[in-house]
Amino acid sequence: MKVLVLGAGAVGGYFGARLAEKGVDVTFLVRERRREQLKQRGLRVQSVHGDIHLEQPQLIVSGEKAGPFDVILLSNKAYHLDDSIESIEPYVGGNTVILPLLNGIAHMERLWDTFGRDRVLGGLCFIETTLNPEGDVVQTSQTHDMVFGEWEGGGSERVEALKQAFAGTKASIRASADVQRDMWQKYLFITTLSGITTLMNSSVGPIRDAVYGLELTRQLAEESAAVMRKLGAPIDEDVEDKQMDTFMKQGYRMKASMLRDMEKGLPVEADHLQGFLIQKADQLGIAVPMLKVVYNNLKVYELKREAAK
Missing domain, CATH: 1.10.1040.10 (N-(1-d-carboxylethyl)-l-norvaline Dehydrogenase; domain 2)
Structure with a gap:
């Protein structure tokens, strides 16, 4: 399964690194400045659950050819939503699933309008992370949860596929039958x-x-x-x-x-x-x-x- 993580910040960097640590094929879509930082330093996570150092994470800048991807993980801030949608559009294929981890609920309508309700899962995360001055992800609490599921509830083949692909990750990642709630x-x-x-x-x-x-x-x-x-x-x-x-x-x-x-x-x-x-x-x-x-x-x-x- 090919996963594209939009950004390599506090949230996307953490969960993307955990997935890559497990062996999932993860690519980070980042800005040019962030790419140069990660090329020089690698993606580093300081965590109470164990540190990670991806020496050469897979990186692309918006517009570069790649994909399509099976899953696109959105962990951006809501005020960057329009730019984020524009950035990921070239990497959305016929079977791509978009998994947003944004706070709130208003972003769902915007994603549905752009990509269609059938492409967008419900999703959320609970985690306390920040970037330090060197650009490393610092995760400080025991909670590091990611939840996803079909908006209308229940299960599906694609949710089960994600569940299997993410199983064994050193983070709490689970499927929900009632993700709206x-x-x-x-x-x-x-x-x-x-x-x-x-x-x-x-x-x-x-x-x-x-x-x-x-x-x-x-x-x-x-x-x-x-x-x-x-x-x-x-x-x-x-x-x-x-x-x-x-x-x-x-x-x-x-x-x-x-x-x-x-x-x-x-x-x-x-x-x-x-x-x-x-x-x-x-x-x-x-x-x-x-x-x-x-x-x-x-x-x-x-x-x-x-x-x-």
Whole structure:
């Protein structure tokens, strides 16, 4: 099975390296600058689950001839979605399956419109990774999960083929018979986690310890879940309780990737995550004051970032 991973950043670099470590035929589609960095240094992963060093990873730059590929793994940020779609189009063949690991849900419509619903699987991941100044992937928590499945649920031959190809990888990769539910519930968790950590400019631990930290976190989760239910999302009845249980289990220093991006002065996915839910809430007449506070904080960051350029 030939796999194309779009990018070799914190998420794509990690899962792509794990697949290549296992022996899967993996190619990374990267920008020219990243290719030169990886040619000189190789793709290095520092992980609590064991380090990896791919001395000569297979690399292509957009426009170079390659493929078609059996699977294209999308791990880009949502604000790069249009560019990502343009980059992968030349490598999509008659039987190519596209597996997105983006946060949120809004990207699915865009992918369906471009490639057709039959080509796009549902997918998500749970992982805490970043790139260090040398361009190495640093993975620091026990969680390194990737989940995929047919959007309409159930199983299929192609999902089974992926399951078999990825079996034995030193990461938790599994097929789901209800990936819509998994994606919506991950969306709820990441909206809450990214929202509260960026609003408080803090890792999880101090937020839990502060006087109103858990109350505000719960309010954010409840507002987001209320919008999702009105949209018909297949989330659990007690999802807020489960989300708070998960929040309590996070490491003291755990930060959402959005906060790490802010600390580096990078763009954030405010519109794709919190903004999407606020737009739907306004259309549905649902009050989401906490969600709007979170979103406004992110938009202030974006304005200050733009002004500093």
